Amino acid sequence: MKADQSNFIQLEQEGDKKDYYRRLGRFMTFGKWRGKPLFYLGPDYRFFMPMYFTLIVASVVGCYFCKQLQESEWSFIGAVSISILELLIYAITAFKDPGIVQDPELDIEELYHNSQSICYQCKVNKKKGRYHCEFCDVCIDGHDHHCPWTSKCIGFQLRVAQNQ
Numbered sequence: 001m002k003a004d005q006s007n008f009i010q011l012e013q014e015g016d017k018k019d020y021y022r023r024l025g026r027f028m029t030f031g032k033w034r035g036k037p038l039f040y041l042g043p044d045y046r047f048f049m050p051m052y053f054t055l056i057v058a059s060v061v062g063c064y065f066c067k068q069l070q071e072s073e074w075s076f077i078g079a080v081s082i083s084i085l086e087l088l089i090y091a092i093t094a095f096k097d098p099g100i101v102q103d104p105e106l107d108i109e110e111l112y113h114n115s116q117s118i119c120y121q122c123k124v125n126k127k128k129g130r131y132h133c134e135f136c137d138v139c140i141d142g143h144d145h146h147c148p149w150t151s152k153c154i155g156f157q158l159r160v161a162q163n164q
Contacts (some may be wrong), residue, residue: 025137042152099155108118
């Protein structure tokens with residue numbers, strides 16, 4: 001899979017604005033900044049959307065009961081702040097790059113003769129820690145697991161963000 005401009009489909013909108021849409025395996029990517037997609041929507045978005053809606057409802061109900069049961073305004077402000085932070089972090093996790101390997105197209109014959117491990121579906125060199133996810137249909141760097149609730153794999157990119 002070659003990561004270049006030719007894989008992008010340009011969709012014309014009003015004026016001179018252009019949006020970019022691209023498929024990587026079963027991922028849909030949206031937007032573009034510095035040559036990389038901004039948002040990654042995984043193949044299990046049918047699980048992500050109801051889960052996000054459930055978190056919104058739980059946050060609203062929790063804030064309502066906090067307002068009714070507490071006399072202090074600070075507890076309500078704290079509950080609203082935690083709810084907003086929770087929803088923001090979940091959305092960032094769901095739309096961030098999980099570590100999709102986008103190596104330039106490799107010469108398979110040369111890698112085969114050099115006895116290197118190759119993912120024939122993605123046409124990338126399989127280094128230590130790379131794993132081809134059957135659900136996402138892409139190779140993930142530092143693959144940990146596939147999570148249907150975030151609609152993607154948890155890999156190197158997401159683990160680095162969580163450790164910082």
